Amino acid sequence: MSVLDDLKQAVISGKRDDAKALTQRALDEGVEPRTIVVDGIAAAMEVVGEKFRANEFFVPELLIAQRAMKASLNMLSGTPIDYVGVVVIGTVKGDLHDIGKNLVAAMLEGAGFKVVDLGVDVSPEQFVSASQENSANIIAMSALLTTTMGSMRDTVKALGEAGLHGQVRVLIGGAPVTQSYADEIKADGYAADAASAVEKAKGILAA
Amino acid sequence: MAEYEVIFQPSDISVSVPAGATVAEAGAAAGLTLLMPCGGRGRCGKCAVRVRSGGLCEVQPSERQIFGEREIAEGWRLACQARVTGEAEIEVPAASSVTAHRVQVEGIGREVLAEPNIRKLPLRLPPPSASDARDDLRRLLDALGGTVSAPACSRLLQDLPGLLRSTGYQVTAVVAGDSLMALEPHDTSDQCYGVAVDIGTTTVVAYLCHLPTGQVVGVASGLNPQARYGDDVISRLQYAISEDGGLERVASAIRESIDDLIGGAADEAGVPRERIYELTVVGNTCMTHLFLGVSPIGLASLPFSPAFREAQTTSAESLGIRINPAGLVYVVPNIGGFVGADTVGVILASELDEADGLRVAVDIGTNGEIVVARQGQLHSCSTAAGPAFEGARIGQGMRAASGAIDRVQVGEEVDYHVIGEAPATGLCGSGLVDAIAELARLGIVDESGRMRGREEVASLPEKVRERLVENDSGREFVIAPARPPRGKAVAVTARDVRELQLAKGAILAGIALLLDELDVEASEIEALLLAGAFGNYIRWESAVSIGLIPSLPQERIISIGNAAGVGARLVLCSTSLRRRAEEIARRVHHVELSQREGFYDRFAGAMAIRAMM
Numbered sequence: 001m002s003v004l005d006d007l008k009q010a011v012i013s014g015k016r017d018d019a020k021a022l023t024q025r026a027l028d029e030g031v032e033p034r035t036i037v038v039d040g041i042a043a044a045m046e047v048v049g050e051k052f053r054a055n056e057f058f059v060p061e062l063l064i065a066q067r068a069m070k071a072s073l074n075m076l077s078g079t080p081i082d083y084v085g086v087v088v089i090g091t092v093k094g095d096l097h098d099i100g101k102n103l104v105a106a107m108l109e110g111a112g113f114k115v116v117d118l119g120v121d122v123s124p125e126q127f128v129s130a131s132q133e134n135s136a137n138i139i140a141m142s143a144l145l146t147t148t149m150g151s152m153r154d155t156v157k158a159l160g161e162a163g164l165h166g167q168v169r170v171l172i173g174g175a176p177v178t179q180s181y182a183d184e185i186k187a188d189g190y191a192a193d194a195a196s197a198v199e200k201a202k203g204i205l206a207a
Numbered sequence: 208m209a210e211y212e213v214i215f216q217p218s219d220i221s222v223s224v225p226a227g228a229t230v231a232e233a234g235a236a237a238g239l240t241l242l243m244p245c246g247g248r249g250r251c252g253k254c255a256v257r258v259r260s261g262g263l264c265e266v267q268p269s270e271r272q273i274f275g276e277r278e279i280a281e282g283w284r285l286a287c288q289a290r291v292t293g294e295a296e297i298e299v300p301a302a303s304s305v306t307a308h309r310v311q312v313e314g315i316g317r318e319v320l321a322e323p324n325i326r327k328l329p330l331r332l333p334p335p336s337a338s339d340a341r342d343d344l345r346r347l348l349d350a351l352g353g354t355v356s357a358p359a360c361s362r363l364l365q366d367l368p369g370l371l372r373s374t375g376y377q378v379t380a381v382v383a384g385d386s387l388m389a390l391e392p393h394d395t396s397d398q399c400y401g402v403a404v405d406i407g408t409t410t411v412v413a414y415l416c417h418l419p420t421g422q423v424v425g426v427a428s429g430l431n432p433q434a435r436y437g438d439d440v441i442s443r444l445q446y447a448i449s450e451d452g453g454l455e456r457v458a459s460a461i462r463e464s465i466d467d468l469i470g471g472a473a474d475e476a477g478v479p480r481e482r483i484y485e486l487t488v489v490g491n492t493c494m495t496h497l498f499l500g501v502s503p504i505g506l507a508s509l510p511f512s513p514a515f516r517e518a519q520t521t522s523a524e525s526l527g528i529r530i531n532p533a534g535l536v537y538v539v540p541n542i543g544g545f546v547g548a549d550t551v552g553v554i555l556a557s558e559l560d561e562a563d564g565l566r567v568a569v570d571i572g573t574n575g576e577i578v579v580a581r582q583g584q585l586h587s588c589s590t591a592a593g594p595a596f597e598g599a600r601i602g603q604g605m606r607a608a609s610g611a612i613d614r615v616q617v618g619e620e621v622d623y624h625v626i627g628e629a630p631a632t633g634l635c636g637s638g639l640v641d642a643i644a645e646l647a648r649l650g651i652v653d654e655s656g657r658m659r660g661r662e663e664v665a666s667l668p669e670k671v672r673e674r675l676v677e678n679d680s681g682r683e684f685v686i687a688p689a690r691p692p693r694g695k696a697v698a699v700t701a702r703d704v705r706e707l708q709l710a711k712g713a714i715l716a717g718i719a720l721l722l723d724e725l726d727v728e729a730s731e732i733e734a735l736l737l738a739g740a741f742g743n744y745i746r747w748e749s750a751v752s753i754g755l756i757p758s759l760p761q762e763r764i765i766s767i768g769n770a771a772g773v774g775a776r777l778v779l780c781s782t783s784l785r786r787r788a789e790e791i792a793r794r795v796h797h798v799e800l801s802q803r804e805g806f807y808d809r810f811a812g813a814m815a816i817r818a819m820m
Contacts, residue, residue, distance in 0.1 A: 055681055055701045058656055058708060060811045094508025096801040120801070121509050146445050147507040 003029060004040045007072065011044035012051075014064025016071045023072040033076045037112050041069055045110025049195050052103065059099055066106040073109065083114040085205050087171075088130045089140040090118035092151035097144035100174065103194040104140065111198045124151060124158040131159075131168045138188075138201055143174040152177075153185040169204045173197060211262065214296045215239055230256060230263065230286035230297055239299060247287035249273070251350040252331035254286040255300065262293020272333035321421035323780050324537070325383050325401060325484045329394035332376040343367050347390075351380060357387045362532075366390065381484060381533070384782075388484065388533045398482040400424070402469050402530070403775035405549060406461060406490030406498060407431060407739075408440055408573040409597045409606070412772050413468040415476055415483070421780040425472035430606075432460040433497065439573050440493045440545065441507075441591070447497060448504045458500040459527075466528050483530035486523060487779040488538045489771050491574050491589075492547035495519075495538050499526075511544040511799065518789055539778055539788055543797030545589040550576045551792050552774020553738050555784060557767055560585060560791050564733035565725070567718060568767070569756065571596050571636075572739045575714045578795070579721040585795040586724050590717035595710040596636040602683075602700045605633035612638040612697060613744060615686055617645045620670050623686050631687035631697045637744040642686055642699045643707055644749035647816045651675060651684060654817050656708045658682045658701040704816075711755040712814035717800060718757065719809055719820065724798060729757035729820035738770045754813065757820035 003026045010018035026036050048065045051057035057065075087108050091101050098120050109115045116134050118126060127139050139159070143149045152172050159165050169188040172181075182190035188204050191197035213233045214221040222237040231254055234241050241254045249269030259282065266279055267288045274283050286297075330350045333339060341349070344367065348355060357363065367390065370378060374392045381389040381399075396419075403414040408431060415425035436457055437443035447454045465486075473480055488498060492513050496503040499519060505512040523534035539548035553568050554560055559580040568578045575592030578585060598604035598611075605611050609627030612634045616622045623638070625631045634642065646652040649671065651664055660682065661675045674685040676698075683698040722729060735756060737745065747764045750756050756764070777784045800806050813819070 055705065056657055058705055058814065059712075060814050061655060063808070063811045096509055098807065102807075145441065145507060146449055147504075 004031065004036065004043075007036070007040035008044040008047070011041060011065055011068045011072065012047050014061065014068050016064070016068045019068040019072045020075060023075045027075070034082060036076060037073070041072055042110045042112055045069060045107050046195075048110075049103070049107055053193070053195070062103055062106065066102070069106065069110055082112075084112040084202065085137040086114045086116070086134055087138045087140050087201060088116045088118060088127060088134060088136040090122035090127060090142070091120040092141055092143045092148050092155070093121055093123045094151065095143050095145055095148040096120045097142070097174075100144075100194070101142040104142070104173065104191075104197045107194045107198050108140070108201060111202070113201065124155040127155045128158045128162050128164070131164065132162070136168055137205060138169045138171055140171045140173070140197070140201070142172075143177060146176045149174070149176055149181065152181075152187065156185050156187060171197065171200055171204065211291050211294050213237070213261075213291055213294070216259070216296065216298045218299075224291055226290075226292060228291050230284065230289045230291065230295075233291060233297075234286060234299070241286050241299070248352075249285055249288045250333075251328065251352070252285065253328055255283055256286045256289075257298040257300070258282040258284055258289075259296040259298055261295025261297075262291065263295055264290040264292050273331040319421065319777060319781055319784065321419060321780050322782055323399075323401065323418040323421075323485075324782050324785065325381065325388070325399060325418055325535075327379050327381050327391075327396040327399040327419075329379045329396040330377070332371065332378070334376050343371055347371075347378075347380070348387075351382070351387070355380075355382055355385050355387050363387065363390055381531075383485065383535055388535075389531060395482070398478070400473075400478050400483045401485040401487070401779045402472070402483055403772060403779045404465055404468075404486055404488045405552070405769060405772035405775055406465075406488060406494040407549070407771075408443075408491065408494065409434065409438075411461070411464055411468060412769060413465060413472055414772060414776050415469070415472040415478065416776060416779055418484075418780060421776075423776070424478065425476035427468040427472040427475075429464060429468060432464050433457050436460070439591075440491065443497070444493050444503050444507055448502060448507060454497070454500060454502055457497050461494075461498050462526050462528060469528070469530065480529055481531045484534050485779065486528065486530065486534070486536045487775045488536060489548040489552040489775040489778075491549055491576070492541045492543075492545050495541060495548050499538065506545060509801070513541060513544075516541050516543065516792070518792075537778070537785075539775065540792035542587055542792050542795045544799055545574060545591070546576050546587045546795075546797055548792075549771035549774070550578060550587055550795075551788050552771035552778070553736075553767075554578055554580075554585065554774070554791050554795070555777055555788050556770040556773040557736055557738075559736075560787070560794070562733075565727055565731045566734045566736065567721075567732055568736040568738055568770070569714065569718065570738045570771075571714065571745065571755070573597060575710075575717060577714070577717045577721055579718075579725060581725055581727065584725065585791070586721050586798055587795050588717050588721055588798045588800050590713040590800065592710040592713045595639070595706045598633065598635050598639075600706050601634065601639060601703045603633040603697050604639065604703070605635055607635040607637070607744065611635035612642075612686055614638060614746070615641040615645055617649060617671060619668050621674055621686060625687075630690060630694060632695075633697060634686070634699065637746065637749075638686075639699065639703065639707060640745055640749045640753060640755065642684075643704060643816065644746075644752045646684060646699065646704075647753060652704055652816060654815050656704050656814065656816055658684070658704060707753075708814040708816065711753060712810050715754055715756070715813040715819060716806065716809040719813065720800060720803055720806065721798060724796075729759070732757065732759055732763060735759055735764050736767045736770070737764065738767050752818050753816050754819040758818045 007022040189200040191200045220237045224233045252273040379391045399418045412428040436446040518540040519538040541547040562580040570576045575590035610632035614624035683700040685698040687697040689696040
């Protein structure tokens with residue numbers, strides 16, 4: 001119990017080396033990788049998200065927590081983890097804003113998803129082929145400009161043309177994005193912030 | 208060969224010349240340049256001088272063509288025709304000479320020769336006669352030395368015969384470059400004006416300049432009315448491209464505003480609009496597009512390709528700007544991406560293009576343009592810092608106007624200064640930077656930008672601690688307490704600190720990345736120039752202590768005021784500087800930060816609130 005508490009604190013404070021050491025110790029003590037993710041990492045990222053919302057944490061803190069989280073997860077990648085699901089995430093074509101997208105990626109990963117981050121300026125074709133390559137359950141797209149939002153519609157269309165509609169679900173977000181836009185382009189969900197993105201993603205899988 | 212002394216007034220310069228030299232040649236020897244558009248052939252009357260006393264040859268026939276009997280009696284001669292035959296004292300009117308007028312550059316003194324694109328040349332044409340039956344147009348163009356072309360059949364040609372005859376062939380030619388723009392009766396050569404305009408995202412400034420001397424005779428400024436379509440470049444751009452008729456509305460707004468500013472400055476200076484012949488314009492790339500009514504759609508997404516980059520010239524009339532009907536508008540070239548004509552203006556004004564040692568110019572405004580220069584190499588980037596420094600997105604942020612807190616200092620108590628000595632209604636950029644610098648110094652805000660709770664700062668004086676409050680929206684530090692009966696307190700919130708971190712992190716990261724491009728360290732910076740109105744008022748100690756700019760000693764941090772506006776004036780008043788600006792725009796290497804690896808990491812690292820680099 002205490003090793004997972006310590007791991008959680010190490011991730012929250014962005015202490016990468018401690019996180020690695022504690023992950024190893026947990027494995028050595030025979031803790032299931034799944035449990036390490038849920039009670040150590042996911043719990044940590046939930047706290048990070050809370051603190052971000054409360055203005056306690058900001059971008060730099062998120063960044064180092066994310067690094068510590070990745071360091072810990074990397075150590076578990078050889079062992080069987082039941083990922084909750086696979087998400088391909090990116091900021092749409094023509095857009096370069098990624099702070100929000102990075103937070104969502106971190107939260108999803110912390111919640112047990114396998115996350116493939118395609119970065120920014122991602123075309124519909126890139127989203128589709130990445131989801132095929134990774135057998136993704138969800139494509140998550142972010143846009144910060146009304147002018148680039150349209151690319152989300154194109155991606156939904158491209159998914160349909162690849163015969164993946166219904167098989168790969170679509171989750172969207174970003175400042176100009178709304179639920180009604182999501183309905184309009186027939187996306188499967190819209191989330192206003194990172195915490196609700198995790199809930200929505202889980203909900204989409206359950207449906 | 209006899210030599211005679213010739214004294215020129217009012218400069219009181221004398222020179223010794225051989226007998227038979229023309230007054231023009233004597234002038235040249237004395238360092239005075241006389242205007243001789245017709246090449247010294249006695250055709251234009253531009254080099255008219257007055258003999259106060261002394262020995263010149265007899266009045267030549269060509270001079271009698273130009274001057275009437277009374278003028279000859281008063282001593283008027285053509286310098287290119289009159290030859291020295293004895294000692295003489297010659298008076299040179301201002302209109303006949305080219306003088307170096309000082310165009311003041313705030314912060315960096317500089318003297319520039321006034322050689323504007325627009326020149327007005329008073330002409331006295333010999334009337335038609337049996338021996339000279341040239342057509343009116345040829346007569347006119349000859350007087351201009353044959354180097355000027357006239358516009359194809361136009362209003363000018365239609366008015367020409369009547370104008371020449373009604374004025375006794377004494378007219379003033381208005382020339383733009385090498386083409387004839389307009390013709391006016393008699394001698395209006397001294398009434399020659401232009402306006403330099405700086406279209407800032409938040410503020411627009413117009414400088415009314417007397418072109419022959421380069422002197423500013425009036426300044427008018429106002430808020431950019433495009434703000435109603437968005438307070439930053441991106442939102443304004445989005446409005447223009449996605450709203451029906453959006454581009455027209457945004458374009459009209461800025462043009463009307465400029466037209467108003469010109470009117471205001473002209474009225475105050477007593478200058479008629481028709482005597483204003485040219486506008487030069489600077490602004491960031493998006494502003495220049497919107498001004499010309501060109502869609503900025505390319506700037507809306509990667510790779511941020513504008514519609515045009517090079518300088519653009521058009522007629523003021525086509526933009527609905529009321530100056531002389533033949534008036535021209537010259538838009539300074541852009542550099543690349545969002546880095547535009549205003550940055551070219553800054554480089555030109557501060558001479559960064561000729562800097563030897565490492566120099567950096569930063570515009571701490573909405574767009575956060577940065578230029579790094581060394582040994583002729585120039586690199587630029589735009590950090591899209593956001594309008595926090597101009598008061599936007601800050602809870603009680605406001606522009607630097609009456610009621611804005613612009614200085615904060617904390618000792619035993621919280622002291623602050625308000626612009627206009629009015630009751631405090633908000634914080635402007637410099638006040639925000641001061642406030643956060645003080646809060647960081649006191650430990651109320653930690654390095655990560657988190658605002659601590661009252662219980663965490665027990666060691667501070669009570670009068671300071673009690674200002675740190677917590678309510679439903681979060682923590683805040685009250686700078687100016689509420690004043691009954693109606694007053695509201697002015698505070699800096701925890702959220703405000705985050706907004707500032709984003710803005711200043713972007714700028715510092717931009718500086719760091721450009722320094723990397725040149726493989727140099729911040730400590731090697733010889734001069735860090737702060738441009739933009741904000742640069743004049745920010746306290747360098749606060750800027751350094753919060754890590755907005757690298758830690759440099761005071762003498763290396765220089766405020767250069769509205770250098771972009773100065774650049775626009777330089778381009779208006781000097782054709783060689785206009786060419787230089789075009790060269791600068793071509794030469795600057797524009798760096799697209801978002802494509803640079805590690806930008807996000809640098810950006811995050813630069814957000815810490817402490818002195819850096």
